[in-house]
């Protein structure tokens with residue numbers, strides 16, 4: 123913890139210092155610069171963008187945007203506010219979407235949502251020229267379609283780390299920020315907020331450690347796409363003075379195993395996080411803010427079983443299994459494998475670390491989260507909405523089954539351990555999967571053998587605590603094959619299992635679920651100022667995006683909007 127009196131002289135200074143350059147940090151930087159102040163963005167990674175640059179680029183913003191008006195969609199700030207605070211909306215497993223949202227935070231979002239959309243357009247962000255819809259959205263509100271879609275294509279003039287649409291949101295904002303004089307201190311991780319007193323007075327700056335990213339087999343650190351406006355420093359630690367304010371836009375806490383287990387003790391280290399290893403949501407913003415007295419907020423939203431907070435793997439055979447990786451991804455030497463995309467869950471079975479199936483592989487994660495017309499007819503705040511909800515809790519317990527204790531769950535954490543996809547040579551042929559490097563990672567995340575017993579014996583990595591027994595895996599596969607013959611899965615009800623697992627070689631590929639979103643974080647008010655445990659503003663400290671609490675919605679809409687709000691208010695601080 124740093125106190126201002128401990129800092130002899132500052133290495134750098136700006137009016138507003140922003141920590142993190144993702145979906146919240148970049149809009150905050152641009153908006154603060156628009157307010158006529160100097161801005162430094164401190165970013166731990168070698169390049170800007172955070173999770174946002176490798177995201178799907180689906181941006182939920184409504185409330186009467188120009189895109190909604192163009193397509194005749196009725197919406198308003200009041201409708202957004204009503205939608206996102208409606209206690210009656212629940213998912214088909216009974217969990218509420220909006221009941222625990224903080225009203226003050228939601229009102230601020232509702233009032234700035236459409237303004238943020240226009241601000242993104244003004245700063246070069248391009249959306250597909252189609253009507254806003256529900257695609258890719260979770261917890262968008264029931265009354266209007268609000269999802270807008272960025273795009274990125276090769277040759278757009280800027281580089282995407284993994285050819286993802288989120289680049290179409292982030293690179294234009296970066297261009298705008300640099301053009302407006304924002305400076306970037308990349309490769310530097312904020313370690314402490316500097317406050318006048320240990321737990322009192324203004325926040326007057328930050329300290330940051332030098333964190334270059336050097337890939338295995340390489341000797342020089344990765345370089346950012348653009349260097350103009352970057353502050354070059356290789357000092358192990360720098361101090362950055364913030365004359366007006368610091369904005370925390372560090373993306374949340376899901377990469378911090380101890381932090382995330384405060385919300386759900388089952389989220390042990392075996393689970394990775396979507397967006398890793400490009401950047402990490404490592405709770406450094408929350409921890410540093412808590413160390414100077416900040417409070418957390420809206421904690422239940424992290425545990426709610428909706429909105430795909432935690433997701434089934436989308437690809438197999440790589441540790442970071444949320445998406446397939448391009449060979450030219452700058453961090454590929456760390457990722458090591460593109461991964462194998464699953465098209466049909468009939469091509470494989472999933473087994474736990476013991477070698478036993480645990481669920482119908484075709485069943486999805488938590489319910490998606492409420493979107494436009496999910497409840498139809500819908501009457502805001504009317505408890506009879508529940509008459510139009512199709513309750514079906516048993517359909518959506520895949521994740522709960524995947525992290526259930528099993529015979530190998532051991533003290534002290536009783537972790538459920540990894541999930542392995544088991545398939546055979548026929549499945550490989552059907553999918554045209556390439557089962558060698560660099561498509562799979564044989565160093566702990568992909569195994570093959572000519573018999574199932576041999577395969578079980580080969581499965582070893584840091585999370586598989588004991589060897590899987592060959593006879594268990596063989597019995598599991600034999601039983602599953604008998605379900606294919608019978609046309610019925612009598613254990614878990616997989617509908618008409620299609621393919622036997624019978625042709626060697628046999629394969630085991632990493633298929634452990636992912637944690638996706640941070641939905642609880644620091645206590646903020648309508649201006650995005652951070653509050654302490656007594657509900658008092660910590661002067662000079664703001665927070666935006668996934669690190670801010672009180673708001674249960676997936677992704678880029680709330681982050682960009684809170685970036686806009688915090689940048690505007692930080693620039694207007696009178697000191």
Ligand SMILES: Cc1cc2nc3c(=O)[nH]c(=O)nc-3n(C[C@H](O)[C@H](O)[C@H](O)COP(=O)(O)OP(=O)(O)OC[C@H]3O[C@@H](n4cnc5c(N)ncnc54)[C@H](O)[C@@H]3O)c2cc1C
Pocket residue numbers: 141142143144145146147164165166167170171172173174175176177178179180181182258310311312313371372373374396397398401402403404406407444445666667668669676677678679681
């Ligand atoms: C694969 C993927 C797909 C997604 N698709 C969508 C989608 O289509 N639509 C949608 O709405 N949402 C999507 N999301 C979610 C969305 O990307 C995030 O909600 C959003 O990016 C969060 O914004 P943020 O600014 O809070 O964090 P981020 O965008 O993650 O940015 C945080 C930044 O802070 C930096 N940082 C962290 N700690 C420090 C520190 N101590 N010092 C300095 N820097 C630090 C990080 O390196 C990072 O660059 C997706 C996420 C992923 C991972």
